[in-house]
Amino acid sequence: MTKQIAILGSTGSIGRNALRVIDALGPDYSVIALSAHSNVELLAEQARLYKPKFVAVTNPDYAGQLCEFLGDLDVEVLTGPNGLVEAAEIEDVDIVLTAVVGAAGLPAVFAAARCGKQLAVANKEPLVVAGELLMSEARNNGGVILPVDSEHSAIFQAMQSGTREEVNKIILTASGGPFRGTTAEDIQNVTLEQALAHPVWNMGPKITVDSATMMNKAFEIIEARWLFDMPVDKIEVLIHPESIIHSLVEFVDGSVVAQLGEPDMCIPIQYALTYPQRVTGIAKRLRLDKISTLTFEKPDLETFRALRLAYEVVRSGGTAAAVFNAANEAAVEEFLAGGIEFVTIVELIEYCLNKHDVKTSASVEELLEADAWARKEVKFKVQKSIKA
Ligand SMILES: NC(=O)c1ccc[n+]([C@@H]2O[C@H](COP(=O)([O-])OP(=O)(O)OC[C@H]3O[C@@H](n4cnc5c(N)ncnc54)[C@H](OP(=O)(O)O)[C@@H]3O)[C@@H](O)[C@H]2O)c1
DSSP states (O other): OOEEEEEETTTSHHHHHHHHHHHHHGGGEEEEEEEESSOHHHHHHHHHHHOOSEEEESSGGGHHHHHHHTTTSOOEEEESHHHHHHHHHOTTOSEEEEOOOSGGGHHHHHHHHHTTOEEEEOOOHHHHHHHHHHHHHHHHTTOEEEEOSHHHHHHHHHHTTSOGGGEEEEEEEEOOOTTTTOOTTGGGGOOHHHHTOOSSOOOOHHHHHHHHHTHHHHHHHHHHHHHTTOOGGGEEEEEOTTOOEEEEEEETTSOEEEEEOOSOTHHHHHHHHHTTOOOOOSSOOOOGGGOOOOOOBOOOTTTOHHHHHHHHHHHHOTTHHHHHHHHHHHHHHHHHTTSSOHHHHHHHHHHHHHHOOOOSSOOHHHHHHHHHHHHHHHHHHHHHHHHO
């Protein structure tokens, strides 16, 4: 039986890699839905090539243009943020690959979980914001959530060496990003260009900035907490600049199981699509004999305060993670637009977390309210500092 895949965010870095993986997997896998936010040229190109039954464009301003591009194709165009939800709910979809950026993907991820779909999750922000609710939604409806993030895919694979009770701790590896080895003083004046120059991974702009602040690793701590139902004090971060060991699991007997591979997102994307099978893939083979050394160091929690904040956010619970994520999204947007300095990103996040009254046991609506509040706070604070 052919597996039908909906790729939410097909025009992004993960989405484009997913299409390469699907090309190589052959006729057992086909694309039933694709989505973009505004890059309708690329979406139309992908639609001509993959002939999905549905395409979704979440920015309604581009819907007309997309319909024009696709006028001669037999394809249904879904529009607006709800178009993404509709794509996730399509009855014939077997696997929903979520590769949208940010909390904007949250309603669609919930919809897929509610429909009991197999979810291949790259879009980590919904798990950060609402991990507990999302995991139980999938569990209660017979859905499966498989990680695409390379670190969580590695942990997922390593976990298969024992039971959850036999796990002593999870060790998340991190490349350290472009500013590894710098001090808090050094990063005061870094430029956008420097922040976007990741030494290992070629990714979308938002996650690349998140890697530079180490907010990405902070999110991954929270993501691991929910994906693997692991107390946060059993999750450690280890800097490993070569990005060959994608993460490790230490078991109670002292054995440490790791997953290694070339730093290539096609490996975890493919595993999330073919799980529980492994098939020949397109990723370059790892040649350890060509790599003379693998190095490790402790993270610098003074320069990269985001990591420390992640533990505090998980301990606070409730709406804290929604504020943590939304303040970051709003601040990164400002930084990418040239409105604020690099160091201001984490300062704004700390400001919002300090000002926020955490609501514990929050519903999805309350999480979304906290998200909207934090975005407004960041905007207001940035405008105030520009006027001052
Ligand atoms: N890139 C990686 O290697 C990597 C690794 C691990 C995890 N991830 C995670 O995977 C997700 C995607 O990352 P990426 O690097 O692929 O991002 P990206 O290259 O920026 O692509 C983002 C995708 O989401 C769409 N999009 C943007 N804003 C949207 C909105 N408001 N509503 C719906 N769709 C929207 C984009 O459409 P347009 O093209 O039209 O703007 C594009 O298809 C992120 O959550 C990231 O943290 C990425």
